[in-house]
Amino acid sequence: MTQQLLAKKDNPITSKQQLIEYIAAGEKPREQWRIGTEHEKFAFCKDTLRPVPYDGERSIRAILEALAKEFGWSPIMEGEYIIGLKKNGQSITLEPGGQLELSGGTLATLHETCAEVGTHLKETMAVSEKLGINFLGVGFNPNTRREDVPKMPKGRYAIMTAYMPKRGNLGLDMMYRTATVQTNLDYADEADMVRKFRTSLALQPIVTALFANSPFSEGQPNGYLSYRSHIWTDTDPDRCGMLPFVFEAGMGYEAYVDHVLDVPMYFVYRDGKYVDASGQSFRDFLQGRLSACPGERPTMQDWEDHMSTLFPEVRLKKFLEMRGADGGSWNIICALPALWVGLLYDSAALEAAWDLCKGWSLEDHDYLRREVPKTALKTPFGKGTVLDLARDLLDISAEGLKRRGKLNSTGEDERIFLNSLFAIAESGRTQAEVLLEKYHKEWNGDITRLFSDHAF
Template identity: 60%
Template sequence: MSAPPKSRGEPITDRRQLVEHLEAGCKPADRWRIGTEHEKFAFRRADKRPLPYDGPDGIGAILNALADRYGWERVMEGDNVIALSKGEASVSLEPGGQFELSGAPLMTIHQTCGEVTEHLAEVKAIGADLGIGMLGLGFNPKWRREDIPWMPKGRYRIMRAYMPKRGTLGLDMMTRTSTVQVNLDFASEADMVKKFRVGLALQPVATALFANSPFTEGRPNGFQSYRSHIWTDTDPDRTGDLPFVFEDGFGFERYVDYALSVPMYFVYRDGQYLDASGLDFRDFLAGRLSVLPGEMPLATDWNDHLTTLFPEVRLKRYLEMRGADGGPWGRLCALPALWVGLLYDGTALDAAWDLCKGWTAQERAALRRDVPRLGLDTPFRGGTLQAVAKQVVEIAREGLRSRARMAGMGDDESHFLTTLAETAESGITPATEMLRKFEGPWAGNIDRVYEEYAY
């Protein structure tokens, strides 16, 4: 979330209003947009340490410098700047100081890649003045959980206390992971269902192609994407690959039922986060929420609750593709290119569904379990996932060519897939590449990752 929500909207008194909230996301294809979000680790160049919020070279100083120099508007929580906004874009903080750009909804990959480039240029300029770097990896490669400073945001205090009750790795998820994701639109309930199913089935392919988190506390951890593995032991109530999405009759109502079954985290009122962890949103609908007795939820309360669900694909008024490790500049553009190519062209969407519609629930679960460790080498249907990845990238490429959204030089969007095509063809993921360097020219020195992979 980019900023504290504003408590507004009409009271919700009926489950049907929750369904209508999601249905309101349906829009014709000419209004479909692309929203790219990416996180990265900020660190001091002098000692590679993560940044606290306070201090002349802290996270707060970066936010204030961006506001002063580049015209971002400050978003406050108490006395602290905890986010920035400019138009429909925002800069926000994850619990461990991960720096996130939540991009504006844009029409083409060319535009979203330009937005990413502008943002990275801004933070790089500020970083040069403050002695700060930014690193795009899925998991913090060096520092222990207890070495990570927590950001002063009220919702994180509540989540920090609740997470250990549900899994062993939730605090690692909060403080030591970074991702890149893309948010995409749908035309109708049927279109949403098809895109949701393709997104869930093929999310392990994205995880493998983008895997770049093979280090924990300075040593190899045995995973290609440790970030992805962490989600398997964070909170079983709100994570996973959602098998019910593939059942007959799935739609907005079934997703609402799922969301209502997930315990709450908080309610935001009058500038404060109220601890509602473990409480039932259905009680809220009935006016029986213990922290707000007699009050009914507002539209913003429902939207806030939807943001606390963490499946591999998440439904709000759009679909969020959430399976990839954060990465370097080119891969930040490749992630939206992959999913736009697969989901925004009808022929490509049909081809992607034909590829995965016969996969069983057991096969999908096995991919979700094994890909974080094995990546493209994961065994699948007599071969490996690498063969599937080649097909997926080619389908996406054809989808982007069919979209024919041209840049000024006449290029379509398909060239943004080049880095993924190379990975799929060679089978060498970013994680494999880094492990080879660690064991070779880096001679086991994890600090080299900060030198070679910083923006």
């Protein structure tokens, strides 16, 4: 069966309908809905507080090799380079600037999700401590210039690095200096996908505000609470943003496929190497007219690769990815999937969440996307602020999690993972604002205190 699936994946695509069916194949009945969580973090040398290079005695390669040796992970190779690890449906991968990412397995409960995160962090810290390396959970590298960030040896990143400056001013900062937490969730059918896509896309700025945690750049405040979120507004207008067509009549699998087809390509992967196809058209590829691969037609693997190079606030594959949150501390990693599961996996909660935002105009969406990175929960909106909306969202999510009734060994349900967010909403102060207050007062302008006080 595996060989048959691989062969099918490598067969040339002959029609757009196959691309639509690819997304439709993600449909699952409610009892099979799962939770996938991904988080990135910055690795830094404890003595210099600088990013960890790929090679050397104290390096990213050394971390990956130690995890493989000590905890049974299998290496993922690109040529002679180890670029990731895999085990039990999980993978550890590298972002362009050496940010280490865990892409978790698809799990049934948030209790399992948070246990997975905890195991990963304990293992990673166990091997890194011996190397004099530690990790920081924030949304933007707080003390390193773009040109000083070490580059990872992945072919796709070289192509992206050359192409990014052609489309925006901050794309290289996105690649090399940002970190995020995201969660991946299922849908039952096309109508359910559309409801969840519209609701989560509209509410993404509210979640960005709750998770705002990137107020520093190059050792000092940068004027934003979520600078990571701001960076996406000047990365690449072709592949980022709020996707107005999602809110229009006729939204469905085909509408999203048409959108993906119209986004310029980055690369094609052939014979273990990345072929530069930057700026070229996947529609041409379907017709065998791609100049990077003359006469060839794409496979489903090419389609998957291309879909992965789109970066909207919510991304559709065979599941929906929530992409609006800054990286953060251990408990915040678990809070993001908790918030979205509570909102989207309970029918009453999904309806209540949509009621909050269904009357918003495209101008409202653009306003929130533009202003929230600066002022987060304090952003004025309607008759109140984003904080008011965040509190409503948390209450809706908590009720959704309560109705799910998934208990841990001590009888607690999944609402426990929202505690850190309720604390933020109650105080009205984001993680970023707490850090800024410390910077100006307790730390007396010394950014190095961030690394000692807030590392994992």
